[in-house]
Every structure is written in C-alpha cells, then in structure tokens.
Amino acid sequence: MSRIGVFVCHCGTNISSVVDVKHVVEESAQLDDVVIAKDLRYSCSAIGQGEITAAIKEHNLDTVVVSACSPRMHEPTFMKCMEKAGANPFKLEIANIREQCSWVTKDKAAATEKAVAQTRMAVSKARKLLKLEPMKSPVTKRALVIGGGIAGIQAALGISKAGYKVTLVERSPSIGGRMAQLEKTFPTLDCGA
Ligand code: SF4
Numbered sequence: 001m002s003r004i005g006v007f008v009c010h011c012g013t014n015i016s017s018v019v020d021v022k023h024v025v026e027e028s029a030q031l032d033d034v035v036i037a038k039d040l041r042y043s044c045s046a047i048g049q050g051e052i053t054a055a056i057k058e059h060n061l062d063t064v065v066v067s068a069c070s071p072r073m074h075e076p077t078f079m080k081c082m083e084k085a086g087a088n089p090f091k092l093e094i095a096n097i098r099e100q101c102s103w104v105t106k107d108k109a110a111a112t113e114k115a116v117a118q119t120r121m122a123v124s125k126a127r128k129l130l131k132l133e134p135m136k137s138p139v140t141k142r143a144l145v146i147g148g149g150i151a152g153i154q155a156a157l158g159i160s161k162a163g164y165k166v167t168l169v170e171r172s173p174s175i176g177g178r179m180a181q182l183e184k185t186f187p188t189l190d191c192g193a
Pocket of ligand 1 (some may be wrong): 138
C-alpha cells in the first residue's frame with residue numbers, strides 16, 4: 001500500500017483564479033492511500049519545496065502527487081525534494097492543472113471539476129509507480145541506419161560527419177530509393193540519380 005501526499009499549487013493566481021484549489025485538496029484527501037493533501041501558494045519556491053520535503057519526512061510518504069504546471073517545468077525540482085527527504089524520486093506523478101486546465105478556460109466550475117479529475121487520475125497512476133534506480137550501461141558508439149533512401153543516406157552522412165562509424169543497410173541492390181528513379185527534379189531539373 002502506498003503512502004501518498006498530494007500537493008495542489010495555486011501558482012499565485014495562475015491556477016487559483018480559475019480552479020477552486022481548496023476543493024481539489026478536499027476531494028484529494030478522500031482518495032485511498034492519500035495520507036496528506038494540502039495546497040501550496042508556490043510549490044516550486046524554496047518555501048514550497050521545503051513544505052513538500054518536510055511533509056514527506058513527517059508523514060513517511062513514499063509517493064508524491066503534485067497538481068501544478070507541466071512536468072516539463074518542475075518535474076526535476078520535485079524529484080530533488082523527494083531525494084532530499086529520502087524517498088525514491090521516481091514515485092512522483094504530476095497533474096498539469098495549469099496549462100491543461102486553468103489557462104484554457106474561464107469556467108470556474110468546469111475547471112475545478114477537471115482539476116479534481118486530473119488529480120484523481122494522477123493518484124491512481126501514482127499507486128502503480130515502482131521504485132526505480134538509475135543505472136549505467138556501456139554503449140557502443142556506432143550507428144546502424146536502416147534504409148538507403150535519401151533520408152537514410154543523409155542521416156548516415158550526418159552521423160559520420162559527427163565522428164561516428166555508420167553502417168547503412170539497404171535491401172535493394174542499389175541505394176537512392178525513389179529519388180534515384182526520377183528522371184528530373186524541380187526546380188533545378190537535375191537528374192535524380
Ligand atoms: S510549481 Fe508550477 S504551478 Fe506551482 S508555482 Fe511553480 S511554476 Fe507555478
């Protein structure tokens with residue numbers, strides 16, 4: 001069974017001017033495995049991060065759901081909070097209730113309903129997350145390009161110019177693909193081959 005903490009961000013007024021953040025928190029607190037649900041004014045600020053880290057330690061959370069902006073913005077930020085608190089950083093799920101919700105409507109009731117649903121879905125997914133560990137494995141710095149048409153030839157040349165060995169594989173007896181079959185090409189009327 002997971003011990004999940006849900007943190008719903010106001011983003012100043014970016015989210016809270018449209019979404020009823022308190023309501024999202026109340027609904028999230030009712031979900032199975034949710035140990036704590038709370039709202040944060042700016043989750044990514046030093047204070048917000050500190051509150052998340054403290055809550056993980058205080059409530060012995062192993063999973064965190066942040067309902068805030070796109071994971072492209074702050075997923076690494078919240079992963080670091082989890083690491084700092086001693087939790088596995090891969091047990092983090094983010095619901096994007098800003099770009100995918102508060103920024104695309106002025107309808108407060110609909111936005112709040114959607115934010116509740118997004119957070120509920122994130123909690124459901126978070127329950128299934130596994131603890132992962134980063135690993136390193138050796139890499140052979142060679143490339144295989146499959147298909148000797150123009151795209152394949154160009155890719156092979158590009159990789160080779162970057163200093164890597166390339167093997168170009170083509171199933172027909174010659175390379176050039178469709179291009180080699182054209183007599184003339186627009187606008188220069190060069191011979192395709
Ligand atoms: S975490 Fe995202 S949504 Fe929250 S305050 Fe920071 S930028 Fe805004």
